Amino acid sequence: MKKILVSFAHALQNIRTRFFHTVLSILGIVIGVAALVAILSLIDGMEQYAREQITRTTSLKAVLVQSNPYKVVNEVQVRKSEYDYLDAKRWGAMRSSLSKPAGTYLYWQQNSEISVVSDTGKIGTIVTGTSLPLHPNLTLVHGRVFTEPELQRARGVAVVNQILARQLVGKQPEKSALGRQLRYGGTTLTVIGILADKDAKAGQLLMPITLLPDSALRASPPMGVIEANTVEDVPALKTDVDTWLKANMKGQPDDFVLITNEQRVSQATQGFLLFRLIMGLIVGISVLVGGIGVMNVLLISVTERTVEIGVRKALGAKRRDIMWQFLSESITISTFGSLLGLGLGLLSTLAFIPIVKALTDVSFQVAYTWNTFILIMVIAMLIGVIFGTYPALRAARLDPVEAIRRE
Structure with a gap:
């Protein structure tokens, strides 16, 4: 030295x-x-x-569970004749199998038209069928959200955002939209809550996903979101979901895709x-x-x-x-x-x-x-x-x- x-x-x-x-x-x-x-x-x-x-734009703690209704044949993507998809019952069973605490949301979304009962006019809006709890980004300003018993019994209730509430009541206070009856397809819905618009640019209606028939879920499969408490829990939750899908869904192996934002x-x-x-x-x-x-x-x-x-x-x-x-x-x-x-x-x-x-x-x-x-x-x-x-x-x-x- x-x-x-x-x-x-x-x-x-x-x-x-x-x-x-x-x-x-x-x-x-x-x-x-x-x-x-x-x-x-x-x-x-x-x-x-x-x-x-x-x-800021996506959550690194989320695992997305998405149905894959397509297959590739000779380098061409075609729709499968049969494939598995999630519904409220299956989602609940999957949620109970998770080994780590996490928030879970199952939602189905489609651009569609609704009408007010006793009115022949149509209103274009984004219709969302969802499970509970609602996504944490949604903020209630009036009324209430539907409950777990209402979800399980497929009660005809709905929550709308402020844009749709104003479209329903015109010049009246938006709170007066509570109690209004709407019709979506063949289902009558009662407005029980109003959500803040935040960044929304169009009307939105949320209802229990159990109100949707299997034909609607099959035509446009819902997406599940599992939000881990910590980023470290994401791999374990992804493994839990993959294990449950292989054990309980009897369709083809590629019927579901698991996506995490860690890939980005x-x-x-x-x-x-x-x-x-x-x-x-x-x-x-x-x-x-x-x-x-x-x-x-x-x-x-x-x-x-x-x-x-x-x-x-x-x-x-x-x-x-x-x-x-x-x-x-x-x-x-x-x-x-x-x-x-x-x-x-x-x-x-x-x-x-x-x-x-x-x-x-x-x-x-x-x-x-x-x-x-x-x-x-x-x-x-x-x-x-x-x-x-x-x-x-x-x-x-x-x-x-x-x-x-x-x-």
Whole structure:
């Protein structure tokens, strides 16, 4: 350890005596490392932004259970003559088989027309058959939602959003839509609740999914959503659902598709990894040029210090001592250049972010990770070893007598 510290101390002293020459020679490393730090930090920021957007628009804790009524025949997708689908009874059985706590929602949706009882006019709306509980994004503003007994007994009740409520009552207060009777197909429904519109742009009607006949469920199979309490529970819940479907649904193996939004995150991660590798290889050319600069500095140093090397070897220094002296100097020079590049890269990203915010409305932030800093230090060590080996070997192989004669 003492020899190592002495070697690095000598290396720092040699750098200090030829400071400007050393800095000019390692500009390639400084620029290359700065560009690498800036690119990796910006890509990390882009990946973080993409994850936030995916999480904001979709739930990473959801498992979607979707019927697949199609098959591929000779590269053409055709509808199956027979396939399994979920209904309220099967959904309840599946829900009771889950090994982890989770919120569950089964819903069927279709654009259709409804009418007000005693009125011949038609109103276009989105009709949704659903189980309980309702999706947590739905907020009740008036009345109530239907209960579990009403769901099981297929009672003719419905909940509408504010847009549809205003269409039903005209200029009257939207709350007066409560108690109105509607007709959908051959079913009469009584409005018992009104939901907030939020981002809805059309009228929507929710009713117990048990009111729908099997023919409607088969023609347009409902989708099930299982919302885990934590992201870590998603694989276990997906396995539970897959096991239950194989044990209880006797149709074809591909009648159901299980979808998780982890796939989107995985795809985005793979895309950014590919982008990171490509940009890293491009910027690596500058780092390679910097390594050649380090080799140049050391070769000049070997030439200038030939007599010193000869004297040291004449006094008993071994080859490995001379080799380690120049390798430590190479590692020190490359580390010095990498640290300068790291600082320059951090400053450049801090200057770049305000420009991005000024030109776009994206709330983008650069991300600094330990992986970036560790990578820079590894690069510094590799450059020092790879490009310092030849000058170190050349110095170690010098004949002491011939080296001293050059004075």
